Amino acid sequence: MKKLFLFVATGILLSACLNAGSDSNPGSSSKPKEIVITNDLENARGMVPSWLNENHVINMSEPPAHSGTFACISNDTTEYSYTYREILKNINGKVPRVATFSGWVYTTVSNPNFAIICSTDEKGSPYDWKAYPLDKELSITGKWVEFSATFYFEDKPLKPEHEIWLYAWNQSKKNVYIDDLKITFTY
Numbered sequence: 001m002k003k004l005f006l007f008v009a010t011g012i013l014l015s016a017c018l019n020a021g022s023d024s025n026p027g028s029s030s031k032p033k034e035i036v037i038t039n040d041l042e043n044a045r046g047m048v049p050s051w052l053n054e055n056h057v058i059n060m061s062e063p064p065a066h067s068g069t070f071a072c073i074s075n076d077t078t079e080y081s082y083t084y085r086e087i088l089k090n091i092n093g094k095v096p097r098v099a100t101f102s103g104w105v106y107t108t109v110s111n112p113n114f115a116i117i118c119s120t121d122e123k124g125s126p127y128d129w130k131a132y133p134l135d136k137e138l139s140i141t142g143k144w145v146e147f148s149a150t151f152y153f154e155d156k157p158l159k160p161e162h163e164i165w166l167y168a169w170n171q172s173k174k175n176v177y178i179d180d181l182k183i184t185f186t187y
């Protein structure tokens with residue numbers, strides 16, 4: 001019994017030392033496993049760094065925005081939503097394994113042809129393109145509902161120089177709004 005206790009105690013001590021060693025290693029600051037970026041669109045018109053298409057963010061009255069007074073409209077003239085765009089190395093030293101784009105969506109037509117897009121560019125040329133359709137989930141009109149689209153990059157590994165784009169693509173021609181966006185990069 002004594003031997004077992006000693007073995008367990010040594011194991012705990014060893015793992016504690018290893019943790020302390022990696023944490024205190026200068027130059028490799030402990031990076032978070034997740035980076036979360038939120039945007040309620042209230043300041044979009046003032047140009048938020050890394051975000052594009054701020055002219056698709058409008059002052060809402062009917063329907064009201066999900067938060068505050070601003071949300072993003074998409075329809076036949078503004079197919080592409082307010083968009084997050086950034087070079088991966090500007091977000092974190094590592095490339096993400098997973099990216100999740102979530103938020104709130106309001107559709108005026110049931111089951112719209114509407115998808116969340118995650119694309120990556122290499123030196124200005126398309127590298128990868130992924131779509132997460134939301135048409136089946138958006139069966140109810142006239143109501144804000146939560147959405148979440150997760151993208152995995154194992155199949156085509158990313159490089160720090162790649163530029164990532166995250167946005168909604170509305171091909172339904174009818175009004176679909178999004179608000180309170182949240183991007184989570186997992187490393």
Ligand SMILES: [Ca+2]
Binds near residue numbers: 065180
């Ligand atoms: Ca808002």
